[in-house]
Amino acid sequence: MNWINNYVRPTINSLFSRRETPDNLWTKCPECGTMLFHRELKENQQVCGECGHHMLITPRERFEHLFDGGIFTEIEVPDVPLDPLTFKDQKKYPERIKAAQKKTGEKDAILVVEGEIGRTPIIAAAQDFSFMGGSMGMYVGNAIIAAAERAVATKRPFILFSAAGGARMQEGILSLMQMPRTTVAVQMLREAGLPYIVVLTHPTTGGVTASYAMLGDVQIAEPNALIGFAGARVIEQTIGEKLPEGFQRSEYLLDHGMLDRVTHRKDMRDELVTIVRMLMGMSPPVMGDLPAPKEAAETPDQPAEEK
């Protein structure tokens, strides 16, 4: 019977598994195992239609859904010295960066843009977990600062979508210094009286949580996102016990008073529009999908200059 186990079963299994994933047309939900058609998944903003599991979404794809007519403009981030410590582990740091750039088509682990949501002008930034685990190095720090400066200059609110494993070890102390640097950016927004909204997405941990990602005026999270300071494994090793079900997940944090809201990705845009317009003292929003804004001639209502 050995040949059945050794030959027949693997062959049958491989036939089935091959049929399950023909070239990128289908994605298997890692939570419930349902096969999801690619186009449908894209329309659903990478949320499983069966179980509601929120999968990773790239900043670009998120912004296409977020902004009116899918139109947004990138904000330039000041360049950073490449590999300031000449860091080398098993691979050289510049090689890791290049591989991540090739994989994602992006410069680094964050995208900063401006545009309108529900006819409300905003600055937004989203971290890209697929780029070296979304890790925060000097580029990410500069991006947050650039976003805050742009928000102050244009009197717009700043909405940040976080996703990061933490600080980027390959930039050593300079990545750690992004904690105070990004905190300065948050202070610029505070002093200008501009809303700073943080949307925590899966996963947001380490030095990112312990700085700008926890300093929002309003803290929203996507469902079931992992949010915390220390990793679960480290905690279990330290305290010598198993952690409860749902520990460090959005709903758990909401229960412990660490968040304002947990919001489904499909409702996020409308919710952000609602909150931001109230904080900015603007008229109630026009909901629903809006076309891209027309040219400057027909400027939609501006934020109240004086409050």
Place this chain on the structure above:
Amino acid sequence: MANYLEFEKPLAEIESKAEELRAMGRANEEMDIEEEAKALDKKAADLLKDLYKDLTPWRKCQVARHPDRPHCKDYIEALFTEYTPLAGDRNFADDHAVMGGLARLGDTPVMVIGLEKGFDTKTRIERNFGMARPEGYRKAIRLMELADKFGLPIITLVDTPGAYPGKGAEERGQSEAIARSTEKCLQVKVPLISVIIGEGGSGGAVALATANRLLMLEHSVYSVISPEGCASILWKDAEKMREAAEALRLTAQDLNQLGVVDVIVKEPVGGAQRDRTAAIEGVGKALKATLKELAKKKPNALVKDRRQKFLSIGSKGLAA
């Protein structure tokens, strides 16, 4: 000395030989051992100087964690007068990993806040090995606010492996507490001086070390992650901590070059643990000089300069 580090073993041998010889001399008066013992002393002194002349980053980590090194409590007791501890975060608990209170440095009333590791099993447990919980950072925030209100300079003494990775700490918002503490450091309109006296462990240190001036003892370290942690993630092998320590650039000397550290405080030959009094005095002198320099600055300038300092970090790289 009771505690030798691994790399100090050859030194331990010589020093114990000298001691044995002297013991023999005391027991047997006819033997003249003094000359030989002195030669051993000299050999030991030379070796010590040699060992500490050019410590590798990993050895610096070991020295920074040395159990005999003066801790926060030692500095507070020796350098300040009228120390009046203030406790609690008015919210949940008093975290003993964070010490703090009113005190005088010379004649100047200040707020001193520090992370204390403990010096024996009992106190180490009490102090949670210097790993603060959210209530510790919230206590620090409260004390900084108090200092700010009454215009007292703030001095922080940093020595921590990192913020405590515990269940309750996470539930009570460890990351939020660290973020707010860092934010408070950037807001206060009084001089804020920070000294890394041993280990500056990641975010748990940043929360107190976001200062106008950062002083660092010669053999202390400040890093985004421990070399062991970095090695286990990037090398997939915690035993590669020597390589990781090298790559992370965590020494006072490298950090000074990178513009993160403003002043390096010299340690006695053989490290702060060999001559605690001298080490503490060195820190005291540096603190007084820095305080004098910052006392001239106006409140708004202190805030502005502090921010500008952090915004400009990173423009300088290290030569290979």
